[in-house]
Amino acid sequence: MTALETIRERRRQRSPDARPRAGRKRPPTPPTARQPGLLRRLARDRLLLVLGLPGALVLVAFHYLPMLGSVIAFQDYQPFLGIGDSEWVGLENFSFLTEGDPEFVNALVNTLQLTVIQTVLVFPVPLALALLLNSLAGERLKRLLQSVLYLPHFLSWVIVVAIFQQMLGNAGTLNTFLVRNDLPTVEIIGTPELFMTLITAQSIWKDAGWGTIIFLAALSRIDEEQYEAAAIDGANGWHRLVHITLPSLRGLFVLLLILRLGNSLSVGFEQIVLQQGPVGLEASEVLDTWLYNYGILGGGWGVSAAAGLVKGLVGVLLVIGANKLAHAFGERGVYQK
Amino acid sequence: MTTLEQATIGDDTVRRPRREHKRPIWMEKPNPVVQALKFVVLLVAVALVVVPFWSIVVTSLADQEAINDAGGGMLMWPDGVSLDAYQAVLSGGVVTRALLISIGVTVIGTLLSLAASAGLAYWLARPGVVGGRPVLMLLLGAVLFSPGIIPTYLVVREFGLLDSYASLVLPVMINAFNVIVMRAFFQELPQELFESAHIDGATPFTVLTRIVLPLSKAVLAVVGLFYAVGYWNAFFNALLYIQTTDKWPMALVLRTFVVNQSAIGGDQVGGSEALPPQLPMQMAILVIAIVPILLVYPFLQRHFAKGVLIGAVKG
Numbered sequence: 322m323t324a325l326e327t328i329r330e331r332r333r334q335r336s337p338d339a340r341p342r343a344g345r346k347r348p349p350t351p352p353t354a355r356q357p358g359l360l361r362r363l364a365r366d367r368l369l370l371v372l373g374l375p376g377a378l379v380l381v382a383f384h385y386l387p388m389l390g391s392v393i394a395f396q397d398y399q400p401f402l403g404i405g406d407s408e409w410v411g412l413e414n415f416s417f418l419t420e421g422d423p424e425f426v427n428a429l430v431n432t433l434q435l436t437v438i439q440t441v442l443v444f445p446v447p448l449a450l451a452l453l454l455n456s457l458a459g460e461r462l463k464r465l466l467q468s469v470l471y472l473p474h475f476l477s478w479v480i481v482v483a484i485f486q487q488m489l490g491n492a493g494t495l496n497t498f499l500v501r502n503d504l505p506t507v508e509i510i511g512t513p514e515l516f517m518t519l520i521t522a523q524s525i526w527k528d529a530g531w532g533t534i535i536f537l538a539a540l541s542r543i544d545e546e547q548y549e550a551a552a553i554d555g556a557n558g559w560h561r562l563v564h565i566t567l568p569s570l571r572g573l574f575v576l577l578l579i580l581r582l583g584n585s586l587s588v589g590f591e592q593i594v595l596q597q598g599p600v601g602l603e604a605s606e607v608l609d610t611w612l613y614n615y616g617i618l619g620g621g622w623g624v625s626a627a628a629g630l631v632k633g634l635v636g637v638l639l640v641i642g643a644n645k646l647a648h649a650f651g652e653r654g655v656y657q658k
Numbered sequence: 659m660t661t662l663e664q665a666t667i668g669d670d671t672v673r674r675p676r677r678e679h680k681r682p683i684w685m686e687k688p689n690p691v692v693q694a695l696k697f698v699v700l701l702v703a704v705a706l707v708v709v710p711f712w713s714i715v716v717t718s719l720a721d722q723e724a725i726n727d728a729g730g731g732m733l734m735w736p737d738g739v740s741l742d743a744y745q746a747v748l749s750g751g752v753v754t755r756a757l758l759i760s761i762g763v764t765v766i767g768t769l770l771s772l773a774a775s776a777g778l779a780y781w782l783a784r785p786g787v788v789g790g791r792p793v794l795m796l797l798l799g800a801v802l803f804s805p806g807i808i809p810t811y812l813v814v815r816e817f818g819l820l821d822s823y824a825s826l827v828l829p830v831m832i833n834a835f836n837v838i839v840m841r842a843f844f845q846e847l848p849q850e851l852f853e854s855a856h857i858d859g860a861t862p863f864t865v866l867t868r869i870v871l872p873l874s875k876a877v878l879a880v881v882g883l884f885y886a887v888g889y890w891n892a893f894f895n896a897l898l899y900i901q902t903t904d905k906w907p908m909a910l911v912l913r914t915f916v917v918n919q920s921a922i923g924g925d926q927v928g929g930s931e932a933l934p935p936q937l938p939m940q941m942a943i944l945v946i947a948i949v950p951i952l953l954v955y956p957f958l959q960r961h962f963a964k965g966v967l968i969g970a971v972k973g
Contacts, residue, residue: 359788366781366788368862373781376774376832377793380800383813383829387805390812404812450703453696468959469704475951475958477891479909483916483944484710487717487732492937494713497731526706545682552684590807591893595917609807616808617898629806637803 394627400620414627425628427603428611431517435607436585438521444581446525447532448574452566454533455540470530478591481527485519486510513604516596523592535577536570543569575652583640586632608632711948718743718941725935732937743938744946751927752903753911753943759823760908764889764950767827771885772878774832779840780866800834807898814899825899826892826907833888836881843877844870883958890950908947916940 363370394414396407417425450470457463473481488494489509496506509515547565556564590609597605606614608628616625681688717725717733724737747753781787782794810829819825847870855865871878893909900906906914914920922939933939 362788366784368866369781369784369787370789372777372866373793374777376778376837377781377796379774379828380778380796380832380834382817383810383832384800384805384834385796387809387813390809390816391806393809393812400815403816453700456696457700466700466704469707471959472952472955473707475887475891475955476948477893477909479891479893479912479917480944480947483912484714486917487714487941487944488710492731494710494732494734497728498734500729500731530703530707549682549684552686557686594897595893595913598918612807613898617811622808622812626806626808629808633803633806640802 391626391630393623394630396623398622398626400622410623414623415631417624417628418631424602424606424615425611428606428608431605432586432588432607435517435520435588438517439524439588440578440581440585442521442525444577446529448536448570450529451533451536451540452562455537467530467533470533472530473527474531476527478527478589479595481523482592482595485523485526489519510596511599513600516600516604519596520589520592524589535573539570539573540566572652575647575650579640579643579647582643583636585639586636714941714944714948718938718945720935720938722935725937730937740934740938742934743942746927746934747922747939747942747946749927751925752906753915753927753946755904756906756908756911757946759905760890763823763826763892763907764886767831767889768882768886770827771831771833771836771889772882775837775840775881775885776871776874776878778832779837779844780870782837783841783844797834797837800832801838811898820899821901821905822899823905826895827889829895830888830892833885836884840874840877840881843874847873879957883954886954887951887958908943912943912947916944 390404393404393407395409395411396404397410397413398404398407454463454466457466476484486493489507490496491506491508491510493510499506509519543566548561551561551565587609588607590607590613593605593607594610594613597610602614612625612629612632615621616629713732713734716736719736719739719741720728720733721738721740721742724733727737748757778793778797782790782797784790814820814825814829817828819828851869852865855869860868891909892907893913896907896910897913900910915922915926919940922933922936924933927933927939
């Protein structure tokens with residue numbers, strides 16, 4: 322094969338219609354340029370396969386094999402019997418849905434409450450912060466502020482929870498300060514009524530700064546001439562914000578909202594499981610921690626696998642539904658129709 | 659093209675050329691009250707991040723006397739500097755071992771993750787390669803749908819990985835999103851380079867080591883750092899899979915001694931003399947867990963916006 326032919330063959334392989342479709346008559350081609358057979362292609366790509374297969378195998382083993390493991394949702398799973406020998410019980414494990422196990426219902430209610438609070442409160446903070454940063458004139462100051470505000474995102478939840486305890490706990494910085502100044506102390510950590518507020522505050526502290534990245538990128542894409550034209554027509558800063566900036570961000574906002582909705586049944590497992598001790602389960606149990614406490618610690622394998630399955634399906638349905646809704650309102654959403 | 663893409667292509671916020679006038683001509687003079695308000699809000703936001711770190715570091719350096727003066731609580735101002743707490747937790751014992759385990763898991767895990775992800779991404783980046791389509795679909799599916807806690811736990815158990823260091827690495831070794839970022843980067847490389855190298859007689863392996871990897875240093879750095887931070891911070895897998903105290907990584911040590919405030923006894927730290935007070939030791943553990951993140955943070959920061967946005971652009 323000459324070099325020229327090699328180039329031609331490569332080009333042909335790269336072009337989208339390189340692979341002949343079944344049923345379509347292929348134009349006569351010189352034999353060297355024919356799509357090689359599977360064995361030939363395997364031999365040709367053997368290095369790529371050797372490099373890529375370990376990753377692909379790990380992906381299948383820990384992302385797709387567990388999906389098969391979900392069959393225990395239909396079993397009375399006993400760890401010592403394994404999946405093969407455990408008894409099949411049909412839909413019995415799903416009875417928590419119809420009968421309303423009080424602990425499950427409590428976890429579900431808490432999860433939905435937290436999702437609503439977090440969507441309403443956590444969502445606008447990065448936007449406000451981004452608008453504020455964007456309105457600063459000095460690039461250097463802006464960058465310095467960004468460095469500081471992004472940092473908490475990279476700390477683990479264990480560290481964030483520990484920091485909050487040390488700041489707001491009974492012997493924390495805040496209370497030490499209050500005692501020194503003869504003021505009454507506040508008990509924030511360990512008060513069930515304040516649990517959701519605390520969780521929300523932690524989420525804001527950790528990720529509000531990080532959340533500005535996407536908004537800042539979107540803000541930088543807005544055409545400055547629009548502002549100029551509006552200003553010449555007499556629009557003041559507030560008008561420009563309401564009529565130019567916010568409408569330009571609408572698509573992004575819808576997109577983020579849809580993604581958030583898809584995750585609405587999972588609210589911070591690590592964050593919450595770390596703080597359940599002092600406040601008790603009634604105030605703090607959410608679906609993910611219920612799965613863990615009931616399934617893995619309590620041995621209720623089948624039921625929590627069933628619950629996990631339902632939760633995953635509902636999440637996917639929520640994304641699809643929200644996307645449909647977005648399309649209905651003329652937005653682009655996450656994916657196209 | 660999704661909205662996210664449009665929003666993120668050409669993220670020039672960072673490198674916009676410096677303007678001569680900071681304020682465009684058409685913009686009205688800023689209202690001093692509004693300016694002051696903005697300044698105060700941002701100052702509060704920054705203080706909310708910085709003050710806790712300050713207080714933690716100061717307390718970790720305090721001695722018994724300073725703690726007593728503060729009424730047993732956290733300090734805001736340094737009152738003498740004592741490294742006793744660090745010396746105690748770092749001279750053998752459960753904290754020291756956890757630190758070494760965390761470093762080991764992070765280093766080995768990051769290398770494995772990088773190698774496997776780069777291999778997978780390189781495979782999927784070549785057009786018309788055997789199995790490219792179905793594996794790409796698997797990858798995208800993994801981004802959309804994650805298996806539940808229980809089934810994953812069962813798989814780890816069936817593989818006999820419970821209570822092993824491998825359980826901290828294997829389940830999180832491939833992050834589908836990171837692979838997609840790398841694939842997008844590999845696809846951007848000029849394909850003509852590969853062709854000319856091929857014509858010059860280079861084997862695919864030579865192409866990989868001499869052309870692709872040297873050109874991909876940036877993306878390798880970004881993805882590697884993201885993996886490393888993930889391994890260092892991992893708590894969930896350790897909580898689920900690790901049972902023996904001897905195998906605890908830093909996250910579990912933090913939970914036990916700092917979040918749950920279990921007393922740190924003489925047999926948990928090295929050194930036989932009198933222990934430093936509990937609070938500075940707890941804060942020292944916290945500082946030790948934070949410092950590695952602070953060390954890589956400048957590198958992370960240089961790249962992460964780009965890394966985050968590439969993924970959005972080329973999904």
